[in-house]
Amino acid sequence: MLSRSRRFSVETYIIGLILSTLDLLMVVPILSFVTQEYYLSMHWTVWVVSLHLAFFSFSLPVMDNWAASRGKMEVLWTALSLFVLGTVVAGLANEWVWFMSGRVFQAIGMGGMVPFLATHTRRKLCKLGKINRRLLLLAFALLLCVIPLWSSWLAHMLGFRAVFVLHILYALAVSLMAKKWKVVDQPSRSGVGVESIIFFGLIILFLMLAITSTDFAKGWSALLFREVLPLWIVAVGMVVPLLMVERQGRYPFFEPHLFANWRLWILYLHVTLQGFLWTTLTLLPYWFTQAYHLGEYGTGILLSLIATSAVLALPFIAALSQSVYLHRFSCFAFLLTSSVYLLMIWLNDFNYILLTVSLLGFILSFALADPVHHYMFQWVSPRRIRSGLMAAGMFRAAGGAIGLVAAARLFSFIDPLLPFGFMHREMGHLVTAIEIRVFTLFAGVSLLSFLLSILLEIKKVSHFSK
Secondary structure: OOOHHHHHHHHHHHHHHHHHHHHHHHHHHHHHHHHHHHOOOHHHHOHHHHHHHHHHHHHHHHHHHHHHHHOHHHHHHHHHHHHHHHHHHHHHOOOHHHHHHHHHHHHHHHHHHHHHHHHHHHHHHHHOOHHHHHHHHHHHHHHHHHHHHHHHHHHHHHOHHHHHHHHHHHHHHHHHHHHHOOOOOOOOOOOOOHHHHHHHHHHHHHHHHHHHHOOHHHOHHHHHOOOOHHHHHHHHHOHHHHHHHHHHOOOOOOHHHHOOOOHHHHHHHHHHHHHHHHHHHHHHHHHHHHHOOOOOOHHHHHHHHHHHHHHHHHHHHHHOOOHHHHHHHHHHHHHHHHHHHHHHHHHOOHHHHHHHHHHHHHHHHHHHOOOHHHHHHHHOOHHHHHHHHHHHHHHHHHHHHHHHHHHHHHHOOOOOOOOHHHOOHHHHHHHHHHHHHHHHHHHHHHHHHHHHHHHHOOOOOOOOOO
């Protein structure tokens, strides 16, 4: 059984994943409306989601440490204020810059809610009876399935800005929980490697900018174009000051555990690819809707289908109570995901879209359920587990952000300057060529994740396994 500190660290990791998924389900269905409102190409439209993911990953460790040093309630009310402010700004913005600024505030505010929710969610669920707990979890699962449909309906009937009403309702629900669930704050620690997190964030942001600005249709030589080469150089070069800060800083964030065991590098790359695969899957409904003219409800319906398939996998995941079996199923899920993407290339038939996206949603649920925290408990000292899992969450969200911009850039091969919503049926052969490139990339990433999963199973005596 997990100790209280370990259990709280795992809950923080899981709550962060759930909140980022909630935002995806709310916002992805309105991407086509955002494209038309601001006359954007697909590779810039996805920044609505990817920038939110990136800032959420940066803000989570800062907010978590602030909550530990100042108190969860103080951080919660500040976070709620930032979240509501960002929602209002994004909902009322007439310019792209202000819209994205609102999304950044939303991400920071959401990161500040995680410590409070992680503290109380498990506690309240444990107090419920078995039947009530299952009913509550079932209701939440159904909510995940219908959120994309609500977003599509609101955007169609009232405009895409009306979708941000769902964010307001979410903030209201959290505030009501805060008033009902009293917290006795006991600040216990101070100090966080903010400098390290800043440099990590700059690396991710410059990578996203470099990927978005590079026209990969022109081959690898596009990396050397003067418009994008400085971005790649800065993104890679930021690693040097990050390592310097980690070595010399008073409160290093990555160094104490990242360099403790070489397999942690494999673990962090593994969770990064998990985030890549999950977020790129949620982008497929947007692509299919625009490429095959499925209508304004197409994205919401396909995304709801993915969420439903993922929810249906949860009972099977729960039945695999032992982490060793769950890891093996997760390992197999990556291999199966790679096979499905290759099958999509071979079939190349629109009629199989519903089947394939449903299958991918079901399979990737097992991949995301891989109990990476068990490896952390074995390889990292107990006092570093919290920061280790926080770093894993950052890498997963960063992988999702990078995956979105990479997939969107490849999908934009048709014409980078053409707003994505104006694709023509005559471009069918180009659509097929694009899908082959993108699905090949996804299959390769899935296969790499499968290989990394196998490497994680390499046995080694641990000083912290007991």
